[in-house]
Amino acid sequence: MEIRHFRYFIAVAEELHFARAAERLGIAPSTLTVQIQEIERTLQARLLQRSKRSVRLTSAGELFLEQARASLLQFEQALGVGRRAGRGELGRIMIGYVGSAALAGVLQQHMRLFRSDWPMVQLQASEQSMGRLPELVAEGQVDVGFVRLPMTLPTGLSSHILQRNRFCVALPASHRLAGAQAVDARQLAGDDFVVPEQDLGTREVGRRGGFAPRITAIPGNLLAVLTEVSLWMGVAIVPDVVVPSVVLPDVVYKPLAGAAITSDLAAIFRRNEGAPAVKNLIRQLVSAAPDALAGA
Incomplete structure (x- = not known):
């Protein structure tokens, strides 16, 4: 049974009329009849009581309608979550930073800006040793690192100076x-x-x-x-x-x-990042012009 079968049955159950339900679905009444029969054969249960003048739900049909509506709602919610995640509106980003990135305000500035644009993305930040951060980003344990340059970066990582x-x-x-x-x-x-x-x-x-x-x-x-x-x-x-x-x-x-x-504060990240939410943060970071010399 496919999700379309839920939609067909819900339309018939709400209209209690095959022709009106078929028109609502944009299919032929005969096709709809065949689809409902397929559902009943699969379930081995009579869901609709039909006569020449009326269509009504059986007790099994009433119970199935309740579950079909719940399943269709869950399916549509899953589609919505998937689409939003694909646009980077949902997700989780792991951020690693050295202490001076927080002291400089760079970390807070970019996290605040990102949250204002993508409020449903979860940001998790933790202080890490500077020597370990590039490896953590390369391994995927951290998505974006805030570090001090110069440092040697593993193959596949890029950097952008922020301050x-x-x-x-x-x-x-x-x-x-x-x-x-x-x-x-x-x-x-x-x-x-x-x-x-x-x-x-x-x-x-x-x-x-x-x-x-x-x-x-x-x-x-x-x-x-x-x-x-x-x-x-x-x-x-x-x-x-x-x-x-x-x-x-x-x-x-x-x-x-x-x-x-x-000394340069910089963001480091994977050059071929695939996660949409992380890509949104990287775009924000690389579009930022480096701050001038502090105290200059």
């Missing part, structure tokens, strides 16, 4: 340079360094200062890094998005002297 930030230096409040207007890289030659997941800023400070940074800890996310600084474990070169966002006891932030050392 460009400067690096600054986080110092213990009692540090000898805590009162300086700006810190020259050479002034940090004798310091211990606490290094975030992206060590680009630390390496560049060492290059400019002509020294190899003495690394004492690589604790992971930015909050952990800055906590180490507050405990006087060393200095840290961090994106300046932390300056207004992370206030910790005994930590001060200072700009680095000279040309800006920059």
Whole structure:
């Protein structure tokens, strides 16, 4: 039995007249009669009591009508869900991010914008280690990642820069340079360094200062890094998005002297993404122009 049989039977049951039901369905009365007979043979039950003057439902027909209506409604709802999912109006997107994407507001900005356009799509976001995120996206465990470039991406992934930030230096409040207007890289030659997941800023400070940074800890996310600084474990070169966002006891932030050392916040995603909802988010991300240098 097919879904069309439910429609045929419901029309006859509501019209209680084969000719009117056939006209409503756009088929010939003889075809409708054959279809109803097929239903009754399949069910091995008489659903309609017919006479020359009238058509009425049997008790089996009344019960079957109730279930046929419910089945047809469920079928139509399933079609609607499938069509909406095919347009990307429904679905679930797994988002992974590094902490600085949230501190910069980039993550919140794009999730808020996407929700306003696609309110029925479920967004799930979780902080991940930056070194693991590309692999998670490539494996399909995460759909879109918010990371800091540069990084090596697996084959099949693309990136789009969303915001460009400067690096600054986080110092213990009692540090000898805590009162300086700006810190020259050479002034940090004798310091211990606490290094975030992206060590680009630390390496560049060492290059400019002509020294190899003495690394004492690589604790992971930015909050952990800055906590180490507050405990006087060393200095840290961090994106300046932390300056207004992370206030910790005994930590001060200072700009680095000279040309800006920059870091790019970017979205990474699968180049040949097939899920409609994820494709809608990717389209939103790649249409966004990168923000200018924070603090510039």
